[in-house]
Amino acid sequence: MTLEDLETRIAQRAAASPEDSYTAKLIARGINKAAQKLGEEATEAVIAAVTHDRAELVKESADLLYHLLVVLKAEGVPLSEVMAELDSRTAQSGLAEKAARKDNA
């Protein structure tokens, strides 16, 4: 399973009935709820990392990626746009990219 596969699955399930699909239910509840879930999953991944709970970190990371893709779907942002942003950063180091962002702020 790639992130692109999961993005496709989320797009398919978003069109299903909220009674049959967690994805459709989440999207029907609106962007605030979907974004809240994304924040909760991020926090749970952080807790797993700082407590060195490897098994939990794997599970929470899966939840986090799923909820990020649901939020991107809800906001009409294709994963390819995020990947293109990452691609554009490969030409420079992370430190140079951070400095460029500060200059532009």
Ligand SMILES: N=c1c2ncn([C@@H]3O[C@H](COP(=O)(O)OP(=O)(O)OP(=O)(O)O)[C@@H](O)[C@H]3O)c2ncn1[C@@H]1O[C@H](COP(=O)(O)O)[C@@H](O)[C@H]1O
């Ligand atoms: N990867 C996931 C995935 N990861 C996490 N989750 C759901 O995210 C929820 C997170 O757990 P929580 O305990 O925080 O949430 P909850 O209390 O059940 O829900 P809330 O009332 O807080 O929203 C769980 O219900 C998980 O089932 C996911 N639900 C779906 N997928 C993928 O999406 C596909 C389509 O799923 P449906 O839309 O349900 O058909 C699935 O086949 C999977 O590939």
